[in-house]
Amino acid sequence: MVEIAVMGYGTVGSGVVEVLDKHADSIAGRAKEQIRVKYILDLRDFPGSPYERSFTKSFDAILNDPDVHIVVEVMGGLHPAFDYVKKCLENGKSVVTSNKELVAAKGAELLELAQKNNLNFLFEASVGGGIPIIRPISQCLAANDVVEIAGILNGTTNFILTKMIREKTTFDDTLALAQKLGYAERNPAADVEGMDACRKICILASLAYGKHVYPEQVHTEGISQIRLEDVEYADVWGGVIKLIGQVKMMDSGKIQVIVCPMFLSRDSQLANVDDVFNGILVRGDSTGDVVFYGKGAGKFPTASAVVADVIDCVKHFKARKYLYWDEGSPDYVEDYLENHVAMYVRAVTEDETLAFKNIENQLGAVDRLTRKGSKPGEIAFVTKKSPEKEIRKALEALSGLGVQIQNTIRIGEV
Numbered sequence: 239m240v241e242i243a244v245m246g247y248g249t250v251g252s253g254v255v256e257v258l259d260k261h262a263d264s265i266a267g268r269a270k271e272q273i274r275v276k277y278i279l280d281l282r283d284f285p286g287s288p289y290e291r292s293f294t295k296s297f298d299a300i301l302n303d304p305d306v307h308i309v310v311e312v313m314g315g316l317h318p319a320f321d322y323v324k325k326c327l328e329n330g331k332s333v334v335t336s337n338k339e340l341v342a343a344k345g346a347e348l349l350e351l352a353q354k355n356n357l358n359f360l361f362e363a364s365v366g367g368g369i370p371i372i373r374p375i376s377q378c379l380a381a382n383d384v385v386e387i388a389g390i391l392n393g394t395t396n397f398i399l400t401k402m403i404r405e406k407t408t409f410d411d412t413l414a415l416a417q418k419l420g421y422a423e424r425n426p427a428a429d430v431e432g433m434d435a436c437r438k439i440c441i442l443a444s445l446a447y448g449k450h451v452y453p454e455q456v457h458t459e460g461i462s463q464i465r466l467e468d469v470e471y472a473d474v475w476g477g478v479i480k481l482i483g484q485v486k487m488m489d490s491g492k493i494q495v496i497v498c499p500m501f502l503s504r505d506s507q508l509a510n511v512d513d514v515f516n517g518i519l520v521r522g523d524s525t526g527d528v529v530f531y532g533k534g535a536g537k538f539p540t541a542s543a544v545v546a547d548v549i550d551c552v553k554h555f556k557a558r559k560y561l562y563w564d565e566g567s568p569d570y571v572e573d574y575l576e577n578h579v580a581m582y583v584r585a586v587t588e589d590e591t592l593a594f595k596n597i598e599n600q601l602g603a604v605d606r607l608t609r610k611g612s613k614p615g616e617i618a619f620v621t622k623k624s625p626e627k628e629i630r631k632a633l634e635a636l637s638g639l640g641v642q643i644q645n646t647i648r649i650g651e652v
């Protein structure tokens with residue numbers, strides 16, 4: 239019998255306890271041990287819960303119980319999660335977490351601590367919800383040099399974009415539904431403004447290239463600037479808008495990494511990844527493209543990944559699971575303005591003919607886009623591929639030449 243503690247009884251934590259209970263026998267068969275939830279730590283009371291006797295408000299009760307060998311951290315946030323996880327690892331307890339904020343900020347330090355103490359620190363659920371992606375990158379694709387990873391990494395924003403486009407629902411209503419379904423972060427700005435996807439691409443980049451990438455090193459944009467006009471122009475251009483996290487290794491040894499909405503061609507493997515689903519493309523030098531697809535958020539998909547880590551922990555008490563990356567460095571990430579991109583631009587002008595003359599003077603030839611029902615003075619175009627800093631400079635100059643930029647979205651090559 240292995241006794242464990244679950245810290246946090248919200249969407250994911252309640253799913254973990256339920257899955258462990260419902261599938262107790264088959265899980266015991268796979269882990270070769272019965273797994274029992276001895277403690278559930280939460281701030282609230284849950285009167286009438288079938289697990290009522292396991293609830294505690296004392297972290298120390300868990301920390302000081304020598305019978306607890308695995309602690310599942312599903313509270314979220316950095317504090318007190320970091321402190322608790324660190325103490326668990328210092329006190330001989332392996333840790334499983336779904337907390338991407340924690341792994342993206344402190345992964346290198348916690349992995350080192352786990353290694354030092356011959357314990358496991360596992361976080362399959364931190365990226366892609368129920369999709370297996372941490373193990374495939376660290377194990378199944380280990381023979382490859384990873385050339386690039388690009389993915390739809392946030393279920394909430396993909397759900398919002400899909401519903402707004404297909405059903406013309408409002409942003410606020412769709413976000414409220416995503417919250418009700420347990421997809422959104424406690425502070426949904428983390429989803430909408432791209433921070434959640436940023437944390438996930440940091441974890442994938444750290445794992446793939448062996449060096450920590452910190453969220454503050456990644457240029458991050460969310461979906462709050464996207465308007466229905468942009469969605470219609472994307473359609474005219476031949477694609478869709480998706481929030482993408484992307485990382486590539488450069489010849490210089492630096493990485494290019496970004497999180498932002500992108501126009502994706504309908505031919506892209508990620509273009510039809512809709513609703514709460516995530517899609518993650520990993521390009522290996524030997525395998526070529528491998529694409530992972532599944533539910534990126536929600537109670538049971540995420541609980542499934544957490545419980546799989548618990549089972550793996552039980553199977554690897556003696557032989558630790560080897561996950562590791564080094565601390566990062568300030569010069570490791572290329573300035574995103576140096577990246578070569580093509581850019582969709584939507585603007586307004588009072589004189590269209592003059593505007594396009596000025597646009598082509600500044601940017602060279604562009605591909606004009608038109609849509610039905612455009613507003614008076616509205617124009618849109620796609621630039622040629624150039625260093626982003628040059629495009630930004632040209633767009634700044636255009637605003638002094640009667641072209642008021644309303645939005646820009648990068649053209650993805652995924």
Ligand SMILES: NC(=O)C1=CN([C@@H]2O[C@H](COP(=O)(O)OP(=O)(O)OC[C@H]3O[C@@H](n4cnc5c(N)ncnc54)[C@H](OP(=O)(O)O)[C@@H]3O)[C@@H](O)[C@H]2O)C=CC1
Pocket residue numbers: 245246247248249250251279280281282312313314315317318336337338339363364367420421422423424534535536537540
């Ligand atoms: N929801 C999802 O689909 C996914 C979530 N994740 C990640 O999993 C983690 C948990 O997410 P989720 O379950 O959705 O979040 P919830 O907010 O639903 O659950 C968190 C739970 O932890 C409790 N809690 C918070 N702080 C403490 C504390 N100091 N001591 C004890 N209990 C505490 C909360 O209590 P109270 O409500 O009283 O504050 C709440 O019950 C997050 O890191 C999230 O990013 C990862 C993948 C998918």
Ligand SMILES: N[C@@H](CC=O)C(=O)O
Pocket residue numbers: 364366367391392393394395421422423429434534535536
């Ligand atoms: N809020 C996240 C939850 C899973 O990681 C998302 O929407 O993807």
